[in-house]
Amino acid sequence: MNGRWARRIMIFALVLSISTPSLWATDKKQKDDIDSIGNRDVGKGMNRYSIEKEIALGKSLAQEVERTSKVIDDPIIAEYVNRVGQNLVKHSDAQVPFTIKVIDSDEVNAFALPGGFFFVNTGLILAAENECELAGVMAHEIAHVAARHGTRQATRAEVANWATLPLIFLGGWAGYGIRQAVGLALPLGFLKFSRGFEEEADYLGVQYMYAAGYDPNGMVTFFERIQAKEKHKPGAVAKAFSTHPQTPDRIERAQKEITQLLPSKEAYVVTTSDFDSIKGRLQGIENRRTVEEAKSDRPTLKRKTSGDTTDVDESTDKKKTEDEAPPTLKRRN
Numbered sequence: 159m160n161g162r163w164a165r166r167i168m169i170f171a172l173v174l175s176i177s178t179p180s181l182w183a184t185d186k187k188q189k190d191d192i193d194s195i196g197n198r199d200v201g202k203g204m205n206r207y208s209i210e211k212e213i214a215l216g217k218s219l220a221q222e223v224e225r226t227s228k229v230i231d232d233p234i235i236a237e238y239v240n241r242v243g244q245n246l247v248k249h250s251d252a253q254v255p256f257t258i259k260v261i262d263s264d265e266v267n268a269f270a271l272p273g274g275f276f277f278v279n280t281g282l283i284l285a286a287e288n289e290c291e292l293a294g295v296m297a298h299e300i301a302h303v304a305a306r307h308g309t310r311q312a313t314r315a316e317v318a319n320w321a322t323l324p325l326i327f328l329g330g331w332a333g334y335g336i337r338q339a340v341g342l343a344l345p346l347g348f349l350k351f352s353r354g355f356e357e358e359a360d361y362l363g364v365q366y367m368y369a370a371g372y373d374p375n376g377m378v379t380f381f382e383r384i385q386a387k388e389k390h391k392p393g394a395v396a397k398a399f400s401t402h403p404q405t406p407d408r409i410e411r412a413q414k415e416i417t418q419l420l421p422s423k424e425a426y427v428v429t430t431s432d433f434d435s436i437k438g439r440l441q442g443i444e445n446r447r448t449v450e451e452a453k454s455d456r457p458t459l460k461r462k463t464s465g466d467t468t469d470v471d472e473s474t475d476k477k478k479t480e481d482e483a484p485p486t487l488k489r490r491n
């Protein structure tokens with residue numbers, strides 16, 4: 159089959175999927191059935207990527223993220239965040255295994271790449287009031303992966319490109335990666351999802367939280383909190399992440415889902431002592447870093463974005479902080 163026909167068929171499939179409301183109705187019903195979480199095909203939809211291809215794509219993008227940012231090596235923090243995440247994955251529709259890593263960055267951000275490569279910034283953990291809020295953001299991101307939003311959106315973009323620029327668009331993801339790699343640590347295009355995909359991630363994420371035993375309201379309160387934080391201190395929240403605005407109708411929709419869809423439980427997990435000690439541990443690291451930077455004669459720039467490499471003296475910085483751990487940190491252990 160030549161390229162032109164493949165293109166025509168894809169465009170036809172896109173038009174068909176948009177113009178067939180009954181398909182959406184079935185999907186919607188299935189998405190409401192919380193008892194069959196894990197056995198629902200929430201990721202179906204036009205997609206040029208097989209699961210294997212999606213995992214390979216996510217893996218190479220994840221390597222790029224790790225190359226350009228500092229993944230935290232504190233095993234206690236890494237283990238905790240991974241544990242919270244894997245428990246949510248277990249109660250989700252995701253069909254891929256997840257790799258969860260923590261990035262040392264003040265910026266409030268979390269993102270899951272196609273294929274289950276999930277990164278959480280320390281700034282996000284510090285901004286959360288309790289484990290339930292952290293779980294809310296993680297559940298939302300896991301939902302993007304479970305519903306395969308990244309590759310489905312890429313497919314849509316490629317189809318749109320074919321329709322308008324058939325001769326210019328050449329390389330799909332590979333070409334995209336090369337073009338983006340020049341100036342950006344990570345191509346952000348596929349992390350900015352359509353409004354429909356964001357709503358779906360809210361919808362599914364709330365269910366995953368509930369299934370994992372959390373208070374599903376945590377997602378709403380956290381998005382409200384970071385919106386306030388960004389207002390108070392512009393730039394504190396990563397650009398891609400701030401495309402998750404909790405508009406009043408979105409909050410209302412999530413609350414409606416919680417009351418209509420999820421039978422109330424006797425008790426929900428709001429927080430754990432593990433969350434408190436991890437947050438204390440992170441605050442300790444932050445405080446010591448601030449003190450070290452103040453002591454230092456040379457001007458240092460505060461680490462802000464994950465791609466920022468201006469704070470070069472990290473090895474000595476870390477050594478000092480390990481040697482001079484204040485007693486409060488030990489008590490929290």
Ligand code: ZN
Nearest residue numbers: 298356359402
């Ligand atoms: Zn999202």
